[in-house]
Amino acid sequence: MADVMQVNPFDYVVFGGTGDLALRKLMPALYYRERDHQLTDDSRIIGVSRTDQNTDAFRAQITKALGQFIPAEDIDQAILARFLGRITYVPLDATKPAGNWPLLVEALKDGGDKARVFYLATSPVLFGAICRNIKEADLICPKTRVVLEKPIGKDQASANAVNNEVGAIFKEEQIFRIDHYLGKESVQNLMVLRFGNALFEPLWSANYIDHVQITVAEKVGVEGRADYYDKAGALRDMVQNHFLQLLCLVAMEPPSSLTEDMIRNEKIKVLRALRPITAQEVKAKTVRGQYRQGAIEGKSVPGYGEELGASSNTETFVAIKAEVDNWRWGGVPFYLRTGKRMPTRYSEIVIQFKATPHNVFGRGAGELTANRLVIRLQPDEGVNLSIMTKVPGPGGLRLRSVPLNLSYAETFKDRYPDAYERLLMDTVRGNPSLFMRRDEVDAAWAWIDTIQKGWKDTDQPAEPYPAGSWGPLSAALLLARDDRRWNDADY
Ligand code: BG6
Numbered sequence: 001m002a003d004v005m006q007v008n009p010f011d012y013v014v015f016g017g018t019g020d021l022a023l024r025k026l027m028p029a030l031y032y033r034e035r036d037h038q039l040t041d042d043s044r045i046i047g048v049s050r051t052d053q054n055t056d057a058f059r060a061q062i063t064k065a066l067g068q069f070i071p072a073e074d075i076d077q078a079i080l081a082r083f084l085g086r087i088t089y090v091p092l093d094a095t096k097p098a099g100n101w102p103l104l105v106e107a108l109k110d111g112g113d114k115a116r117v118f119y120l121a122t123s124p125v126l127f128g129a130i131c132r133n134i135k136e137a138d139l140i141c142p143k144t145r146v147v148l149e150k151p152i153g154k155d156q157a158s159a160n161a162v163n164n165e166v167g168a169i170f171k172e173e174q175i176f177r178i179d180h181y182l183g184k185e186s187v188q189n190l191m192v193l194r195f196g197n198a199l200f201e202p203l204w205s206a207n208y209i210d211h212v213q214i215t216v217a218e219k220v221g222v223e224g225r226a227d228y229y230d231k232a233g234a235l236r237d238m239v240q241n242h243f244l245q246l247l248c249l250v251a252m253e254p255p256s257s258l259t260e261d262m263i264r265n266e267k268i269k270v271l272r273a274l275r276p277i278t279a280q281e282v283k284a285k286t287v288r289g290q291y292r293q294g295a296i297e298g299k300s301v302p303g304y305g306e307e308l309g310a311s312s313n314t315e316t317f318v319a320i321k322a323e324v325d326n327w328r329w330g331g332v333p334f335y336l337r338t339g340k341r342m343p344t345r346y347s348e349i350v351i352q353f354k355a356t357p358h359n360v361f362g363r364g365a366g367e368l369t370a371n372r373l374v375i376r377l378q379p380d381e382g383v384n385l386s387i388m389t390k391v392p393g394p395g396g397l398r399l400r401s402v403p404l405n406l407s408y409a410e411t412f413k414d415r416y417p418d419a420y421e422r423l424l425m426d427t428v429r430g431n432p433s434l435f436m437r438r439d440e441v442d443a444a445w446a447w448i449d450t451i452q453k454g455w456k457d458t459d460q461p462a463e464p465y466p467a468g469s470w471g472p473l474s475a476a477l478l479l480a481r482d483d484r485r486w487n488d489a490d491y
Contacts, residue, residue: 004036005038006037006040007033007038007040007043007115007429008040009040009042009112009114010040010044010114010117010428011043011044011045011114012030012044012045012117012119012424012428013048013104013108013116013118013119014045014119015048015118015120015122017046017048017049017089018047019121019122020225021121021149023065024065026121026424027062029424030083031070031079031080031083032070032417032421033421033425034079035074035076035079038425043086044086044087044107045086045087045088046089046090047088047089047090048090048092049091050092051091053089055089057089058087059084059087062087063080063084066080090103094126094130094133094134095126095129097132097136101133101136101137105137105138105139111141114143115143115144115430116144116145117144118134118139118144119149120146120147120148124149124151127162127165131146131166131168131169132165132168140169140170144174145175145176145427145430146166146169146174146175147177147178147427148162148175148176150241151232152177152441153441153445154231155449156442156445156449159441159445160442167438172437172438173432176426176427176435179435179436180419180420180423181242181246182419182423182435183418183420183422183423185408185416185419186377187249187377187419188434189381189408190250190349191249193375194254195254200373204328204351205328205329206329206331206332208354209332209352209353209354210332210352210354210355210370211333211334212247212335212349213335213336213349213487214243214335214337214349214350215347215350215488217337217338217339217342217344217345217470218339218345219342220340220341220345221304221307221341221467222304222307222340226309230308230312233314234315234316234338234339234340235315235448236448236452239338240444240445240448244274244444244447245267247270247324247334247336248267248270249267250334250351252269252270253266254266259433260432261433261437263433263434264432264433264437264440268439269326270324270326271440271443271444272443273326274322274323274443275324275325277320277454278450278454279454279457279458281454282454282455282460284321285478286319286321286451286454286455286460287317287320287474287475287478288317288318288460288461288462289316289317289318289319289462289463289464289465289471289474289475290304290305290312290314290315290462290465291303291340291467292304292467293306293467294469295466296341296467297343301467302467304316313462314462315462316339316462317337317338317465317471317475318337318338319335319336319471319474319478320335320337321334321478322334335479339470339471341468342468342470343468343469345378345379346377346378347377347378348375348377348487349374349375350372350373351372351373351375353371353372353373355368356370364396364397365397366399368388369386369388371385371387372487373385374386381408381409381416382405382406382408382409383406384403384404385404386404388402389401422434470488
């Protein structure tokens, strides 16, 4: 196992402690950090929510959730007991200044100079009130951080309002806006691939790259989140945050180091260089889709409208041709695509290189296929570089494109920590580099809002696609019009 350094002692307060995110992601992440001995003995975890229950009931709820979301072989009873021992529960409606705040004050007593993290795993409309009440209860200490879950707002104006409200209580360096994609091992590896190897960076520009594709395909539908999802749609749910962050990591200039604001200073330049998609172009550059009844791996699944119990024009699929207007990327499209109820779950970034300028082998040797670097984010994390080779044997020169394959699972036998594990520990450390700064959120929304407005002004419908397909035909046409195609033809 890798060397694990203990983080400094902390008190971790999770608002929305009984919610889906807390039980599915945050508690399992903290359990694994416990298992790896990263938590000091005096660190405490406090769940807060309106549910009227005591600490024992909360611990039982967590035990059940761990049983559900962690493989049984990873649960060790002694470690579980140690983990549960540091957890307490405070029933509190944190949006109201009155109520059980004294109980939370009591739970945080004797915190000394520990880091104190308030994780707001709640709806963003509650962020302002919760922050004000935290201040009112006098719970802000020098090492306080507040973590904001996405979505931050539903457009630039509402995001600004949320950021203003939180910003009135906390300083920007205390605010950690989480995008869990930035905590994924494979996403961090993207930076290592680019900046830890001499091989790629000289080619990493419009001079050698034809286009980039980013795909996040999900098999799941909207699960139990239809209420939220129907108001958001794929553009706000996935593109505004995860996709634009991935695009930034692919497109940004090398930062001089990874400390503090260096990465964020580079990412913001990319976001500001995104070419706005106007209402006149929106039809040609974007595709909206919504799944209908279909089948995934032979199993019939209902359509979005059936799951929602209402008819809706919300998109569960989106494809976009994005462009970054700067010196490095002029003329290189970034095709983005994400959808629910796709045939399989996978996320990848494809760097499609340009063809060689001339074929010295002649036509008879076969087609020269341009190099393609595929960075597989999940599952089966790895890197695949296609290169041309000679097919062995007599019969003249015959060429074929073959993959150079690196599978992380085969190379590194270690377990892959979930993104939240690193990010939660970074909030304790006070390291903001993998979190979104306010100006990033603002610039990302500015770009998304233009698309959203274009859709509204032109009444762009969500085109139907059967569950288990790769989205509407228009998504294939988006690339076909540019004489290109999506990479999944190879899968
Ligand atoms: C979340 C979205 O941010 O990311 C979900 O709200 C989506 O709709 C999820 O399913 C995907 O995350 P991952 O880590 O499973 O790729």
